[in-house]
Amino acid sequence: MFTGIVETAGEIKDVSDDEGGRRLRIAAEGLDDLHHGQSIAVSGVCLTVETFGDDWFTIFLAEETVEKTYLGAVEAGDAVNIERAMPADGRFDGHVVQGHVDTTAEIRSIDRVGDDWRFGFELPADHAAYVVEKGSICLDGISLTVASIDRETGTFEVAIIPTTYEVTNFEGKSVGDPVHVEVDVIAKYVENMLGDRV
The missing domain is CATH 2.40.30.20 (Elongation Factor Tu (Ef-tu); domain 3)
Structure with missing residues (x-):
């Protein structure tokens, strides 16, 4: 679950398409606790961290996500909003956001x-x-x-x-x-x- 309080704007660094969907490499600073399998909201879309480094991470977009969101059309250089899932002991500053784009x-x-x-x-x-x-x-x-x-x-x-x-x-x-x-x-x-x- 998310709150809609964006932590930072990331930048699309690389895009690769294949038959099963689309993979994005995103640069974003200040995300110090990323790990494999973590939920992360990218411009409001709940996705899963695959790989990561000090200031970047990759996510995979399934075909349904490509079709339902505009992430299927983003290119290198585009900006996206980033929010990590809300911790159970964190402050709830926004509202209930699932990351399920309507x-x-x-x-x-x-x-x-x-x-x-x-x-x-x-x-x-x-x-x-x-x-x-x-x-x-x-x-x-x-x-x-x-x-x-x-x-x-x-x-x-x-x-x-x-x-x-x-x-x-x-x-x-x-x-x-x-x-x-x-x-x-x-x-x-x-x-x-x-x-x-x-």
């Missing part, structure tokens, strides 16, 4: 507002019911709050503070770029339990 959304707008930024996104039609104003949402592995939502235009916005902008890959994002979306899992559990009663 869908992708496209950035529709980026506006500077004082020291902050306002990012607008398309509202994924199949997951619109789980996106609510002031609710939690995970975008590219970042725990964020939905600042506003417009169901007529099919868009929603989040506010990005300077720290988030500088620590994550959002600094390099442009209008039209995709982001991974993980909606609040609690809302999905509630819907499942209520079933036909809602």
Whole structure:
């Protein structure tokens, strides 16, 4: 389990494709306790560390991950957000993030507002019911709050503070770029339990 508090932005150093999927070598500093088999979130996608060194690690993307996320299209030089799994005795600063990407959304707008930024996104039609104003949402592995939502235009916005902008890959994002979306899992559990009663 993750919290959506990104530790650092890593850089894709090498990409290799084969029939079974895709392998990425990622450079990231400050990850001092990596080990083989460890869960790690790469731009919000829960993956497994294969090999590692002082400032790098490799992960493998199965075919389903390649098809469902935009990691199937990343290239050397691209930035990705990195978060290690939350320790049982750690502080819970974000919200419950599983690293199970629901869908992708496209950035529709980026506006500077004082020291902050306002990012607008398309509202994924199949997951619109789980996106609510002031609710939690995970975008590219970042725990964020939905600042506003417009169901007529099919868009929603989040506010990005300077720290988030500088620590994550959002600094390099442009209008039209995709982001991974993980909606609040609690809302999905509630819907499942209520079933036909809602």
